[in-house]
Amino acid sequence: MTRSALALLALVASAAMPAAVGAQRAAPPLPAKVDPKVAALRDAALKDDVAWDIVEGLTTEVGQRLAATEAEARARSWAVAKLKALGFRNVHVETYQMPVWLRGEESAQIVAPFPQQLKLVALGNSGATPAGGITAPVVVFKTYGDLANAPDGSLAGKIAYVGNAMQPAQDGSSYGTYGVARFVGPALAARKGAMATVIRSIGTDHHRNPHTGGTNWPDGVTPIPAAALSVPDAELIERMAERGKPITMKLVLTPRFAGTGTSGNVVAEVPGTDPKAGIVLVGGHLDSWDLGTGAIDDASGVAITTAAAKRLLDGPRPRRTIRVVWFGAEEPGGFGGKDYARVHGSERHATAGESDFGADRVWRFEVNLPDSAKPVADRLQSALAPLGIGRGAGVGGDGTDVGPTLALGVAAIDLNQDGTRYFDTHHTPDDVLDRIDPEQLRQNVAAWTTMLAIVANAPEEIGAVTPRR
CATH class of the missing domain: 3.40.630.10 (Zn peptidases)
Structure with a gap:
């Protein structure tokens, strides 16, 4: 017997079911009255x-x-x-x-291989660069997980870039999923030896407005300069990395703890x-x-x-x-x-x-x-x-x-x-x-x-x- 025939028999049997049997089914609860x-x-x-x-x-x-x-x-x-x-x-x-914590000067630019100005802001509780900034190679991690898998000490003398792929969600759940790149990413980069870190903003827009927000430094971790790039500038860095040429960034961040x-x-x-x-x-x-x-x-x-x-x-x-x-x-x-x-x-x-x-x-x-x-x-x-x-x-x-x-x-x-x-x-x-x-x-x-x-x-x-x- 085919599935369609079985379904037809079930439908006929249901229609022939005595009313008393159907009445045994639990009725849905009545909604509470509104005062x-x-x-x-x-x-x-x-x-x-x-x-x-x-x-x-x-x-x-x-x-x-x-x-x-x-x-x-x-x-x-x-x-x-x-x-x-x-x-x-x-x-x-x-x-x-x-x-x-007070914000200071904030600027960044790609020095090589394709010189460009970037839009970024310091994260709350960020450490500071010297007044003249720092210039260093950039190591690109497209996700926080990639950063977590980097060997200890491998980022010495380097700037760590950490990406994410945050998407809109009605319940905001993507913030908890991807926000880790900001919440604890800079501290992890510091523990692996990075001299500074920049992240793709924890945001769902594509405007050239970077998103700030606090980052956390566990006891024993000295704050390093930490900033968030606008989403378009973060994507720019990732496209540069795909070309296989070393990336060098100049970064100036001068916030201070007051x-x-x-x-x-x-x-x-x-x-x-x-x-x-x-x-x-x-x-x-x-x-x-x-x-x-x-x-x-x-x-x-x-x-x-x-x-x-x-x-x-x-x-x-x-x-x-x-x-x-x-x-x-x-x-x-x-x-x-x-x-x-x-x-x-x-x-x-x-x-x-x-x-x-x-x-x-x-x-x-x-x-x-x-x-x-x-x-x-x-x-x-x-x-x-x-x-x-x-x-x-x-x-x-x-x-x-x-x-x-x-x-x-x-x-x-x-x-x-x-x-x-x-x-x-x-x-x-x-x-x-x-x-x-x-x-x-x-x-x-x-x-x-x-x-x-x-x-x-x-x-x-x-x-x-x-x-x-």
């Missing part, structure tokens, strides 16, 4: 102007906000004034000390009615890199979470206190998040979440909630669906700033933005206001408003969880 008050708050937030006002003001009146510099201090003052004007309570700054400076977290609250119910922690980071004005990274994040909390502030008091934090010094190593956990880790937090992935539409949410609070996630699923947001299958708990607090066992709620175009602009001079779409920004505010309205008023107890690994 009309939550729906009203959500829909009103789609006309929000507060978030845009914050982003526009912060990028226009302050601009770039490099951590632990005078610019970040001005940003904290600006934030305190804005939060007080919006009516938030308990507005204050919590300062801490941290190392300061001792210890002050950074800080700006804290504000929407007071709740039940102090025992725990704090709902939300926010983003106030600092930025110094190439653009930090619009998508992360003026938009502090704006979105603040605008959402403002909508709860203007209504009946929620059960749980909503604490909005504009974290300082995220970019150079998450100093603000670590200090917040140090200061407030003994307080009871119900949930924590942050917005730090631009301002494009939220498309998914994920949670890490205790069993006692599972209905909260069901209500979120129903209330967020009209915004085009689905429930993911993963475990929530993402974010540099809230990470140290989540590590203490605090429940997590992630609202994931579409990252398809985020890494076109991330850490570049193009991180400016016109990269933000006002309508998508409003959708973000509506999503966070919905989450806060449900979580801050949830009757369920939200206890400790096992943190995501």
